[in-house]
Amino acid sequence: MTTKNSYLDMELLRFTTAGSVDDGKSTLIGRLLFDSKSIFEDQLDAVKKSSEKKGLVDVDLALLTDGLKSEREQGITIDVAYRYFATPKRKFIIADTPGHIQYTRNMVTGASTANLALILVDARQGVIEQTKRHSYIASLLKIPHLVLCVNKMDLVDYSEEVYEQIVADFKGFVAKMDIKDVRYVPISALNGDNVVTRSKNMDWYNGSTLLHLLENIYIASDYNHLDPRLPVQYVLRPQKIEGFHDYRGFSGRIGSGIFRVGEDVTILPSGFSSKIKSIYAYDKLVEEAFPPMSVAIELEDDLDIGRGDMIVKPNNQPQVTQDIDCMLCWFSDRPMQLGGKYALRHSTAEVRTMVKEVVYKMDINNLVRDEDDRDVKMNDICRVKLRTTKPLFIDDYKKNRFTGSLVLIDEATNNTVAAGMIH
Template identity: 60%
Template sequence: MADLVRFATAGSVDDGKSTLIGRLLLDSKSLFDDHLETVERVSRERGDDYTDLALLTDGLRAEREQGITIDVAYRYFATPKRKFIVADTPGHVQYTRNMVTGASTADVALILVDARKGVSEQSRRHAFLASLLGVPHLVLLVNKMDLVDWDEGVFDAISEEFAEFASRLRIHDLTFIPVSALHGDNVVDRSANTPWYGGSTLLGHLERLHVSSDRNLVDVRFPVQYVIRPQSSSTVDYRGFAGTVASGVLKPGDRVTVLPSGFESTIAAIDGPTGPVEEAYPPMSVVVRLADEIDVSRGDMICRPQNSATATQDLDAQICWMDERAPLTAGRVYAVKHTTRWARAKVREVAYRVDVNTLHRDAEATQLGLNEIGRVRLRTTSPLFVDAYQDNRATGSFILVDESTNRTVAAGMITGSHGA
């Protein structure tokens, strides 16, 4: 089976993110004829002298009218080597929160920079967010190289400036590629316009990227989503726990412990969508059956006895604030969703706010406004079973929800736990 790779695009408005994805879909032969014909027809009706490939992802009417991406658009395509899920995220600063949504599950972040404009505030903002979200691989695409006459010096200058900024972030793999999304240079096919570039095309890089080792296969974490107890007479003794494997590898016969009770048991069997499986690993959705009749319910977590998640009510976390109605301030109370578990959380302190351009920490800050990022301390009403985000993206992340409006107001990345 081909590997699945998730990647997200990022960058400023008009840097060509939607066009790049359209070019990937077109040149990799991943478009239906009627879909391409529709885009060509709309482009002609608007009077364009070219096929606007951005229309392949800018699906909302407001996006087409304004010529910008507002929501996160997901597209799926495959090559003989791999399957891909693409998240086309907004570039406008107003929609930074949507970029967080699209990149939160990505294996790769593609950051586009207009060759004429160079590294912008949004370029740095999105690189910082990608590192904060733990995206393992980053690719800087210097786009619109055709508009600077394929000048190698422009590409080198932008690459050097971005590399200097990225050296202060937690980025483990950084690649630079000169492209023209509009004309397809170095996207799927190698361009004759860049004889000075010896690297891979974008698709070639994505096809060869090693992503399996990025997943945590050591620490077993299985948040229970649902308890399955069929009522038919033939399955009267069946009792399974459904969920998605967050990390680690589960096998029948493994000894496990259940949080928060601490009771131990042995995995009797694991059932997949088509029947029993010999092992389960992320991101498989399975049903785990235990050998002993112990109390397990939604929100509990199955771990290894000697390698469990930390049960805590006190959290240190990096927060990306997403609510335009009111800022985050100390003393506010929100609902918190962590894996499959819900609780309430009180903001005890805003430790600092981060300037995404300079990475300066403003310790005098007392609140976080829309799209701002900072470190906060929370106290929850019941224990959560957590890991540091850098060790486990699934059990190290959470969202905050405004209980009065049911709006998601923040995404959080756990940096640690602390005393009461």
């Protein structure tokens, strides 16, 4: 486990896992937690008891990840569950998403913050429709890294030919998608081959174990450091505090790019210019700020700036527009209303919007556009045109996950009904 003070220099990696129960996804997560000693005795005891109750001979590691009563009763995962484990190098956050029911909605949710997508295939079945759907969503959500785990190698006699064929099939398929970094690992989650420890059954495999890969994949460049964007979240005006009478701090989390003290900035939507007077990272002054830091920026000029405004650089500005073209994933059991009005949240801004047009629906089983069926229901993915009541400051989602994303909220129920990736 963590040696003394190694935690002072650990990175955080968020990954999402996709696959159905049959692919052994829960078993794999159970294995990662178990072999990295992140499972506690009382948790293991509880799982042992449940396994016995179900009449199982071996401990079912999958039971470790099924959180809610209804899930344990039905033996399925119905919602995104978050799991945590750490090695001396990295802390990991797993967004564990179900493979079947509402998979799109849940996988999109888990994928939205992930650095890496872990996709499982069953070695006996190879690349199937579901693998393609999951890869498509990883590509749609622009997860920077993808690891294809070919699982259940024990059931194909640890055959190199089987593995190579699956890798070749997947490579052919994924070439058409926009995923930067794809890796492959042959594993048996059940027996632990190549998960944490190197498999003795697959001498032909020279690559990393899964855990080694997760610990070492380079993620520092996953953030956009090029396009400075600070969506103003909350204005700090202490007034009566000694030494800060005239202080006005525009607080927020840096979405992308780097800001430095003394630099020129432009405020949207007003278009006013100013210079950065100070940057506070909480109670300490810093010289520069970059993602994902939360900071408060003070400007040289006294400008009227509030939540929903955005601080950018004069020579690098987002598009300011009321017409949004985006891919939308629909989450609600109430179908999308063409011409319907919704609340729209984008960075820290909220406006109202109307759905002007459904350009096409994505048939995610065959990965083709369907231009005939325009009825958008739960778990559908479609290309739409929106018109907003006020301008938004947007970037292409491909370049910027934080200023390129939005959600729609049903004003009648207050539910989050859709997630959008801007083109």
